[in-house]
Amino acid sequence: MIDERTARRLARRHAAERRFKLYGMASVAVALAFLVALLVTIVGKGYTAFAQTEIAVEVSFDAGPVKEGDFAGLVKSALAARFPEVTARNDKRELFGLISSGADRVLRDMVQDDPGLVGQKRVVTLLASDDVDMVVKGHVTAQSGRLTAPQAEWLASLRQTGAVSLGFNTTFFTAGDSREPELAGVGGAVVGSLFAMVVTLCLAFPLGVSTAVYLEEFAPKNRWTELIEVNINNLAAVPSIVFGLLGLALFLNFLNMPRSAPLVGGLVLTLMSLPVIIIASRAALKAVPPSIREAARGLGASRLQVVTHHVLPLAMPGILTGTIIATAHAIGETAPLLMIGMVAFIVDIPAGFLDPATVLPVQVYLWADSPERAFVERTSAAIMILLAFLAVMNLLAIVLRKKFERRW
Amino acid sequence: MNVASKPAMGQATLEDRRSAKVSARDVDVFYGAKQALKSVSIDIRPNEVTALIGPSGCGKSTFLRCLNRMNDLIETCRVAGSIWLDGEDIYTSGLDPVLLRARVGMVFQKPNPFPKTIYDNVAYGPRIHGLARSRAELDEIVMTSLEKAGLIDEVKDRLQEQGTGLSGGQQQRLCIARAIAVSPEVILMDEPCSALDPIATAKVEELIDELRQRFTIVIVTHSMQQAARVSQRTGFFHLGELVECGETEQIFTNPRHKLTQGYITGRFG
Ligand SMILES: Nc1ncnc2c1ncn2[C@@H]1O[C@H](COP(=O)(O)OP(=O)(O)OP(=O)(O)O)[C@@H](O)[C@H]1O
Numbered sequence: 001m002i003d004e005r006t007a008r009r010l011a012r013r014h015a016a017e018r019r020f021k022l023y024g025m026a027s028v029a030v031a032l033a034f035l036v037a038l039l040v041t042i043v044g045k046g047y048t049a050f051a052q053t054e055i056a057v058e059v060s061f062d063a064g065p066v067k068e069g070d071f072a073g074l075v076k077s078a079l080a081a082r083f084p085e086v087t088a089r090n091d092k093r094e095l096f097g098l099i100s101s102g103a104d105r106v107l108r109d110m111v112q113d114d115p116g117l118v119g120q121k122r123v124v125t126l127l128a129s130d131d132v133d134m135v136v137k138g139h140v141t142a143q144s145g146r147l148t149a150p151q152a153e154w155l156a157s158l159r160q161t162g163a164v165s166l167g168f169n170t171t172f173f174t175a176g177d178s179r180e181p182e183l184a185g186v187g188g189a190v191v192g193s194l195f196a197m198v199v200t201l202c203l204a205f206p207l208g209v210s211t212a213v214y215l216e217e218f219a220p221k222n223r224w225t226e227l228i229e230v231n232i233n234n235l236a237a238v239p240s241i242v243f244g245l246l247g248l249a250l251f252l253n254f255l256n257m258p259r260s261a262p263l264v265g266g267l268v269l270t271l272m273s274l275p276v277i278i279i280a281s282r283a284a285l286k287a288v289p290p291s292i293r294e295a296a297r298g299l300g301a302s303r304l305q306v307v308t309h310h311v312l313p314l315a316m317p318g319i320l321t322g323t324i325i326a327t328a329h330a331i332g333e334t335a336p337l338l339m340i341g342m343v344a345f346i347v348d349i350p351a352g353f354l355d356p357a358t359v360l361p362v363q364v365y366l367w368a369d370s371p372e373r374a375f376v377e378r379t380s381a382a383i384m385i386l387l388a389f390l391a392v393m394n395l396l397a398i399v400l401r402k403k404f405e406r407r408w
Numbered sequence: 409m410n411v412a413s414k415p416a417m418g419q420a421t422l423e424d425r426r427s428a429k430v431s432a433r434d435v436d437v438f439y440g441a442k443q444a445l446k447s448v449s450i451d452i453r454p455n456e457v458t459a460l461i462g463p464s465g466c467g468k469s470t471f472l473r474c475l476n477r478m479n480d481l482i483e484t485c486r487v488a489g490s491i492w493l494d495g496e497d498i499y500t501s502g503l504d505p506v507l508l509r510a511r512v513g514m515v516f517q518k519p520n521p522f523p524k525t526i527y528d529n530v531a532y533g534p535r536i537h538g539l540a541r542s543r544a545e546l547d548e549i550v551m552t553s554l555e556k557a558g559l560i561d562e563v564k565d566r567l568q569e570q571g572t573g574l575s576g577g578q579q580q581r582l583c584i585a586r587a588i589a590v591s592p593e594v595i596l597m598d599e600p601c602s603a604l605d606p607i608a609t610a611k612v613e614e615l616i617d618e619l620r621q622r623f624t625i626v627i628v629t630h631s632m633q634q635a636a637r638v639s640q641r642t643g644f645f646h647l648g649e650l651v652e653c654g655e656t657e658q659i660f661t662n663p664r665h666k667l668t669q670g671y672i673t674g675r676f677g
């Protein structure tokens with residue numbers, strides 16, 4: 001039978017185990033709580049950005065203005081027709097302020113699609129200005145917002161007739177940046193991020209993996225390789241802005257590459273993620289059991305054959321995971337890109353690697369700095385898209401790991 | 409000891425070397441500054457099983473690895489002396505280690521099949537050495553190798569399953585099949601049965617005896633009984649030296665050296 005001392009010690013050990021489990025669960029709970037708090041704030045602030053206020057007015061497509069391309073004039077006459085009592089110049093300007101300054105584009109597109117419209121009347125839903133948008137979404141009251149008293153009155157009258165509605169905000173996904181919040185979108189930034197990521201992946205993956213393979217499988221273990229190894233580990237810990245400065249000095253000032261280009265951004269991010277990829281790949285290569293290498297060498301495989309036939313395929317899940325996580329990290333990077341001019345205000349969606357562009361995190365940074373109330377929700381929405389981007393990449397890492405995972 | 413044994417070995421040298429498959433002369437091996445083998449000379453005859461025995465750490469594996477230059481992979485390792493395969497010095501004649509290892513195959517202590525299918529495990533060697541000109545020929549090589557390794561009945565319906573999914577004994581026989589698939593002339597086995605149960609061991613031993621018809625085999629073993637059962641000649645290593653080498657019968661019944669006698673009767677080791 002168990003004597004008393006053994007029993008007491010056993011009880012203490014079980015208690016210690018229970019305590020440890022409890023600590024673990026508590027820390028997981030705290031981490032989860034932070035995550036949920038983060039997501040709730042961002043989603044809570046940002047989800048309204050996916051809707052956009054529209055105002056339905058009857059537009060008459062008169063031949064005169066259409067011919068001159070004065071579609072803004074069409075918008076103005078439509079509003080004037082809706083509120084005939086507004087006559088004073090200043091009042092009229094305020095009235096036109098209800099509608100976004102970009103609303104005329106819709107009319108132009110309509111006429112281009114269907115020239116038969118000219119001379120006819122149509123009810124068209126036009127983009128409201130951001131001040132109206134904020135009031136309709138309830139972020140500000142009609143009095144506290146930037147609407148003037150008459151504007152608030154007109155809006156109320158429009159809402160009474162059911163002319164004001166919330167529609168899905170496609171502009172947010174397709175447009176580039178803009179000074180007008182209702183016309184601003186993340187399209188440009190997403191495309192810029194994608195271009196930069198393609199450059200990073202195409203350079204960092206092959207370079208990083210071949211470096212890791214060389215150091216791990218071929219290089220002699222001497223003072224030089226040790227020095228290189230220490231340096232790579234140190235590089236991984238260098239603050240990212242230093243890589244930005246390096247990029248500025250090397251790519252822009254010395255090699256005269258264009259400013260704000262995704263190519264340069266990708267190059268800087270490559271420099272930044274290379275050490276991480278090399279370290280992750282080396283760890284993955286190290287984890288391949290030496291007995292596999294011996295077996296292949298014993299059969300007469302050359303070093304390169306051992307690597308390409310056995311070691312690399314077995315290390316691939318780890319290498320891919322490391323690469324994707326490094327790239328995802330690079331995608332979320334802001335500081336080094338500020339250094340090479342990707343912080344510029346860019347309206348056009350980049351069409352190539354050399355076009356001026358911005359990236360998602362920089363877009364977030366820019367919008368977070370803008371005074372308009374409507375940019376607050378757009379900032380959160382852009383963060384949501386960035387997070388979704390990262391979540392997809394991490395998911396990809398998991399899927400790839402599962403797919404390539406093997407036992408030995 | 410050296411004084412007594414040298415003349416005997418020297419006499420054997422002339423006639424043995426002419427018929428030897430592999431012969432080693434004055435092989436010294438260093439790991440860094442540490443000497444692991446001291447002036448080892450031995451002749452390994454064709455179509456015989458030569459067993460290497462000796463206490464742990466005496467350099468049996470080290471010597472075995474010299475015979476197909478697997479020691480090249482260990483950075484600190486340095487080999488001096490000469491080893492001939494069919495009269496050709498494998499260290500200095502410019503023979504490519506890759507080709508050497510196709511002629512001198514190896515089976516390791518722990519079964520180490522590739523994490524690939526059973527078929528691909530066996531087909532790997534022939535593939536990299538270009539031994540098969542067609543798919544049918546490769547199939548043929550795989551099937552005969554598995555048959556020679558005594559594994560065919562157990563795996564013929566599951567050639568596309570993972571080699572790592574087999575039992576330990578089956579895995580070891582798969583490794584043997586993999587080694588003989590490249591038709592080596594010599595097969596080196598480093599304690600091939602140390603991870604196996606008695607039944608699997610018996611199967612592998614049976615296999616070794618059959619393989620002797622076609623190949624020259626050098627086997628390292630810790631089991632006296634195994635050495636006695638499978639080998640024709642036995643070499644006894646002690647502290648990096650080859651103390652005694654001769655007919656297995658003679659070594660086990662009438663060892664010339666006191667150390668050998670002590671080891672085989674279990675008084676030390
Ligand atoms: N890679 C290595 N680096 C340094 N020393 C080594 C290495 N491999 C073996 N040695 C040393 O060489 C000596 C002989 O080792 P070896 O592996 O040949 O012994 P062994 O006879 O095979 O022993 P065992 O029966 O235990 O396998 C040992 O003293 C060992 O410490």
Ligand SMILES: [Mg+2]
Nearest residue numbers: 468469470598
């Ligand atoms: Mg050994």
